[in-house]
Amino acid sequence: xxxxxxxxxxxxxxxxxxxxxSRFFWKTAESLARSPLNxxxxxxxxVSLSHFLAITRDAYLGKGPVVWCNLLVPSELVLxxxxxxFYPEMAAAVVASAGMGPRFIDRATEAGFSxxxxxxxxxxxxxxxxxxxxxxxxxxxxNYPCDSAPLSFAFCADIFGAPxxxxxxxxxxxxxxxxxxxxxxxxxxxxxxxxxGRRGHEIERGxxxxxxxxxxxxHHLHEVEQIxxxxxxxxxxxxxxxxxxxxxxxxxxxxxxxxxxxxARELRERGCAGGDSIRLMWMHxxxxxxxxxxxxxARHGARLVCEEYTHATWGTMDxxxxxxxxxxxxxxxxxxxxVERRASHLATLAxxxxxxxxxxxxxxxxxxxxxxxxxxxxALQARGVPTLILDGDCVDERxxxxxxxxxxLEAFLESLDSRARPA
Amino acid sequence: xxxxxxxxxxxxxxxxYTPLEILDAAGLVPARRFGDPASLESSDTxxxxxxxxxxxxxxxxxxxxxxxxxxxxxxxxxDGMRRLYDAWKDRFRDDxxxxxDLPRNTGAGAERLLSLEFCRLARAxxxxxxxxxxxxxxxxxxxxREERRLAYLAAADGTSGETRLRLAMGFxxxxxxxxPAGLGGEDEGGGVPVVLTGNLLNPAxxxxxxxRAGARVAWIDLCxxxxxxxxxxxxxxxxxxxxxxxxxRKYLERHPCARMADAGRRHDLLVEAxxxxxxxxxxxxxxxxxxxxxxxxxxxxxxxGSEGIPVLRLESxxxxxxxxxxxxxxxxxxxxxx
Numbered sequence: 016x017x018x019x020x021x022x023x024x025x026x027x028x029x030x031x032x033x034x035x036x037s038r039f040f041w042k043t044a045e046s047l048a049r050s051p052l053n054x055x056x057x058x059x060x061x062v063s064l065s066h067f068l069a070i071t072r073d074a075y076l077g078k079g080p081v082v083w084c085n086l087l088v089p090s091e092l093v094l095x096x097x098x099x100x101f102y103p104e105m106a107a108a109v110v111a112s113a114g115m116g117p118r119f120i121d122r123a124t125e126a127g128f129s130x131x132x133x134x135x136x137x138x139x140x141x142x143x144x145x146x147x148x149x150x151x152x153x154x155x156x157x158n159y160p161c162d163s164a165p166l167s168f169a170f171c172a173d174i175f176g177a178p179x180x181x182x183x184x185x186x187x188x189x190x191x192x193x194x195x196x197x198x199x200x201x202x203x204x205x206x207x208x209x210x211x212g213r214r215g216h217e218i219e220r221g222x223x224x225x226x227x228x229x230x231x232x233x234h235h236l237h238e239v240e241q242i243x244x245x246x247x248x249x250x251x252x253x254x255x256x257x258x259x260x261x262x263x264x265x266x267x268x269x270x271x272x273x274x275x276x277x278x279a280r281e282l283r284e285r286g287c288a289g290g291d292s293i294r295l296m297w298m299h300x301x302x303x304x305x306x307x308x309x310x311x312x313a314r315h316g317a318r319l320v321c322e323e324y325t326h327a328t329w330g331t332m333d334x335x336x337x338x339x340x341x342x343x344x345x346x347x348x349x350x351x352x353x354v355e356r357r358a359s360h361l362a363t364l365a366x367x368x369x370x371x372x373x374x375x376x377x378x379x380x381x382x383x384x385x386x387x388x389x390x391x392x393x394a395l396q397a398r399g400v401p402t403l404i405l406d407g408d409c410v411d412e413r414x415x416x417x418x419x420x421x422x423x424l425e426a427f428l429e430s431l432d433s434r435a436r437p438a
Numbered sequence: 439x440x441x442x443x444x445x446x447x448x449x450x451x452x453x454x455y456t457p458l459e460i461l462d463a464a465g466l467v468p469a470r471r472f473g474d475p476a477s478l479e480s481s482d483t484x485x486x487x488x489x490x491x492x493x494x495x496x497x498x499x500x501x502x503x504x505x506x507x508x509x510x511x512x513x514x515x516x517d518g519m520r521r522l523y524d525a526w527k528d529r530f531r532d533d534x535x536x537x538x539d540l541p542r543n544t545g546a547g548a549e550r551l552l553s554l555e556f557c558r559l560a561r562a563x564x565x566x567x568x569x570x571x572x573x574x575x576x577x578x579x580x581x582x583r584e585e586r587r588l589a590y591l592a593a594a595d596g597t598s599g600e601t602r603l604r605l606a607m608g609f610x611x612x613x614x615x616x617x618p619a620g621l622g623g624e625d626e627g628g629g630v631p632v633v634l635t636g637n638l639l640n641p642a643x644x645x646x647x648x649x650r651a652g653a654r655v656a657w658i659d660l661c662x663x664x665x666x667x668x669x670x671x672x673x674x675x676x677x678x679x680x681x682x683x684x685x686x687r688k689y690l691e692r693h694p695c696a697r698m699a700d701a702g703r704r705h706d707l708l709v710e711a712x713x714x715x716x717x718x719x720x721x722x723x724x725x726x727x728x729x730x731x732x733x734x735x736x737x738x739x740x741x742x743g744s745e746g747i748p749v750l751r752l753e754s755x756x757x758x759x760x761x762x763x764x765x766x767x768x769x770x771x772x773x774x775x776x
Contacts (some may be wrong), residue, residue: 166733386521
C-alpha cells in the first residue's frame with residue numbers, strides 16, 4: 016500500500032468540515048507544500064500549488080467573498096473584482112485524486128441525485144451536503160461546456176441561500192452576440208463588486224490589472240505551445256493536464272503569468288526528450304484517481320504530446336475594454352456551440368502536434384463530450400488520425416474498468432506501433 | 439410513435455421552445471418528431487448510449503427512413519438537443535438543419551437575444567421557402583396557434599393520462615384542417631388525481647401504466663404534454679421587430695422546462711397545478727440521461743415535501759418495456775394517496 020492510500024485509509028473518514036476551516040490545517044498544508052519533501056515535476060507547479068493553496072485557504076477562512084465558478088467562467092472577471100474564485104469541478108478532481116470521490120458521490124446519491132449524472136457534479140453536491148465546501152457569496156456559471164454546472168449550482172445555491180447567476184453565451188457568429196454577452200458580464204461585474212465593495216475606478220483598475228496579467232500569461236502560454244509543437248519536449252500530457260486548473264482558474268493573477276513564464280523557461284532549459292515515441296492526443300479530461308492507463312502508454316513508448324483543454328483559443332485582450340475582451344475570450348472557446356467547432360479545434364491540434372493517434376476518454380454522464388465523441392472520431396479519422404474512444408469516469412474510480420480499458424488500449428497502441436514501424 | 443412527415447412543405451421540430459408561429463408564417467407545416475423508441479440503438483454510431491433516449495429515437499427514426507428528409511429546426515435547449523442537431527447536420531448535410539439559440543435566463547437581455555434569434559430564423563426560412571415572414575403573417579399564424587391551444591385544453595378536459603398525452607402530441611403534429619380528429623373528449627371518470635411532471639414520455643409506456651394502476655392524471659407537465667399549452671404565446675405589437683420581441687418574451691415566460699435558470703418558478707407552478715387540479719400527489723417521471731430533470735428532482739422533492747405533497751419518482755427509457763414492473767410501485771403510491 017502506498018503512502019497516499021495509507022494516509023487516506025487512516026484519515027479520510029475522520030475528515031470533518033471544520034478541518035478546512037482551521038488555520039492550523041492550512042498552515043500545515045502550506046508548510047508541506049514548501050517542504051523539500053514535496054518535489055514537483057516542474058518548478059512552475061510550485062507556483063500553481065502555492066496559488067491554489069492560498070486562494071482555497073482564503074475561501075475556507077472567509078477572507079473575502081467567494082464566488083463559485085464553472086470551468087469556463089473567466090477567472091479574470093472574479094479576481095479583477097476582488098473576489099475569490101472557487102471552481103467546484105476542480106475541487107472534485109482534487110477529491111478524486113485523494114481517492115475520496117466515492118464517499119461524496121454516494122452522499123449525493125442518498126440525497127436523490129441519479130448515478131447517471133456527471134460524477135464531478137455529484138461529488139461537489141455531496142461535498143456541499145456534507146458541509147465541506149466554502150460558503151459562496153454567489154454561484155456563477157456560464158451555459159457551456161455542459162448543462163450540469165448551472166443545474167447543480169442551482170441546488171447548491173439553495174443550500175447556502177446564495178444567489179446564482181447564469182451567463183448565456185450566445186451561439187458563435189450571431190449578430191450582436193458579443194455585445195449581449197459583454198452586457199451580461201458587465202452586470203455580473205456589478206454584482207461581484209457589490210460583494211467586494213469595489214466602486215468606480217477601483218473596478219476599472221482591478222479588471223485592467225487582471226486582464227493585463229492574463230495577457231502576460233497568454234504570451235508565455237503561446238511560448239509553451241510553440242516549444243511543445245516544435246520539439247518532442249519533456250512535458251508530458253499527463254502533467255500538462257494538471258495545468259488545466261491554471262488555465263481556467265488562475266488567469267488574471269500574478270501566479271497565472273508566473274506559471275507559464277516559468278514553464279516556458281524550464282521547457283527551453285530541459286530541451287528535447289527524444290523523438291521515437293508514439294505521439295498521442297488526449298481528448299476530454301483524464302481520470303484523476305490512480306489507474307493504469309498512463310503506465311500502459313509508457314510501456315508502449317507512447318506519449319501524450321497535446322491535450323484538448325490546455326490551449327488558448329483567444330487573442331490578446333484590451334485592458335480598457337474588459338467586458339468586450341472577456342466576451343470575445345468566451346466566444347472563442349471550442350466547446351461553445353455545435354460540435355464541429357470542437358472537432359475543428361482537435362483536428363488542428365492533431366495536425367500541429369503531428370500526432371500518430373488520439374484517445375477520447377468518455378466521462379460517464381458527460382453529455383457534451385460523450386455526446387460528440389463519435390463525430391469527433393469521425394472528423395479525426397477523416398484526416399488520417401486513428402482514434403480510440405474509452406468509456407470510463409474521471410472522478411468515480413468504481414466506474415473504471417481496468418481490464419476492459421487495458422485490453423482496448425493495448426490493441427490500439429499495437430496497431431499504432433505497427434503503422435509507425437511496418438514489418 | 440412516428441410523427442414523421444410524409445411530404446409537402448413540412449419542417450421537423452423537436453423542442454417545445456421552437457417558435458411554431460414563425461414556421462407557420464414562413465409557409466411551412468411544422469411536424470413534431472417523436473422518433474422510434476423501439477430502434478434507438480441504431481443511433482449508437484453517432485450518439486453515445488448515455489444520451490437522452492428521445493434524442494436517440496429521433497435520430498434512429500430519421501436514419502432508418504429513406505427520405506425525403508425535411509428541413510429540421512432544433513433549439514439549443516440542452517446538451518442532448520445540441521448533440522442531436524450535430525448528428526443530424528452531419529448525417530443530412532444537404533438539408534436545412536437549423537439551430538435556434540435559447541437563453542436560460544428571462545429578462546430584457548435574454549428577450550433581446552431570443553428575438554434576434556427569431557428574426558434570424560425567419561430570414562433563414564424565407565431563404566428556403568421564398569415566403570417572407572411579415573407582421574401580418576406572423577399575427578395570423580399566432581392567432582391560429584392560440585385557437586389551437588384553446589381547442590386542445592377544451593378537448594383534453596376529463597381525459598385519461600394516455601389519451602390526454604396522445605391528444606397533446608396530436609396537436610403537435612401537422613393538421614391541414616386545423617385540428618386533430620378522433621381523439622379526446624371522453625370523460626374517463628374516477629381514479630386518484632395526480633399531476634405528472636417530467637420531460638417527455640411515451641404515452642404507451644409509463645403513462646398508460648398510471649391509468650391502469652388507477653391514477654387520474656389531471657395535469658401533464660411534460661414537454662409533449664400540457665406544458666406547451668399552459669400559457670398563451672400570442673404576441674403583441676405592430677411591426678415585425680415588436681412582434682418578435684413580444685414572442686420572445688412569451689416563450690421565455692411560458693411554463694418552464696427544468697433547463698431554465700429560475701427553478702423556483704417551475705417548482706411554484708408545479709405546486710399551483712397540484713392545488714388547482716385537486717391532485718393528491720405528484721408523479722415525477724423522466725427519461726434517462728436528461729440532466730435537467732436528474733438535477734431537478736431532489737429540489738422538487740424537497741419543495742413538494744414542504745408543501746405536504748407526496749411524490750413518486752419513476753424513470754423511463756422511452757420504450758418502457760419495464761412499465762409493467764413499475765405498476766406495483768405506482769399502485770402502492772396511489773393506495774397511500776387514496
